[in-house]
Amino acid sequence: MKTRVVLLSAAFVAAGLFFATFPVEYGFESRSRIVQLVKPSKESNLFGEEGERIGSPQRMVILDARAFMSNSPVTGAWTVDDNYLKANGIYPLQLQSVKAVTGVARIGFVAFILVSLTLLALIKRKSRIRP
Amino acid sequence: MQLNLKFHSLSLIVLLGLSVLSSAQSKKFVIGSGSPAQQLAQFESRTELETFTGRTEKVSGWINFDPAKKTGSGKIIVDVASISTGISLRDDHLRSPGWLDSAKFPTLVFQSTSTKSMGSGKYKVTGQITIKGVTKTVSANATLRHLVAGEKTKAAGFEGDVLQVRATFPIKLSDFGIKISGPATGKVSNTVDVTVTVYGQTGK
16 A cells, blocks of 8 residues: 555656656746857957857757847857856856756656556555455 | 970979969868867767767868969878876776777878868868778768968967868768777767868968
8 A cells, every 4th residue: 555655746746847847848948048159359350240150040048138248149149259268167058958958858758657666556456365 | 496395394394383283272280280279079979878088189181272263182190099088087987099099099080082172162072081090981061260370379379370170970980990888879970070170370
């Protein structure tokens, strides 16, 4: 009886955590922006550029407003000062990483729920068979 | 006989003059002779889990460029040990024998073999790239921008004419004997985009 309660409780907790991943992911997504990291340099300025682009545009969560180089997106992406991020030890969180982690967590929770329910069914069946 | 000798001497002078004139139009731009911040070599790996870049400012080499004929050639050398991805543990892996093996192969070298102008400062550059002792032929889309020496170039810290070169090309890590295995599986893509931005200067 005690094992059944523990298994059922664990399955409920896992179900709760499974559903909690959705608002967590949404929370990160709503705060993310398509960002282009730019390394400002006087050499780039010489050729009329604001800096050297680092990688391709990515959806990232950057909460420090001072990191942004412009007040609006430039050609679809917000330019972010890479020198500022480095100087302040900021390693931006990528939305694709958040989605990958929440995706794996969901699979884990579903697997845990299935295992718990299977064990519950087996225990129930065993107790019925027992005279 | 004397007339024939004079004709030959004159031909030689004309040929020498033409060769001097031709080399005078092509300028040699040295890369890596100024501030390290002027150079940047980077690669980008894209997977479902994450996208990351590795980069270094330790880039050297030279480019011969003829602004009038829009032709050129060059060699770019990238220091492998200084490539940084922003995470020190990942950098250590990158430098290890299973990956770029910076102790045994300290540089990544690109040597151009042909350059074709596509107009508007755009070029198709083909050359040989050597990574980890393996040489492969790659084609890069490049942009070349030339500035004649002046107050602006001097203020930016350059000596002489300045050439900005930006080239991008994809490389397959497996082509260079780099296998993605173990914990790196799914975190590093087999094909990475390499972008090199260098500033060459002719000097005084």
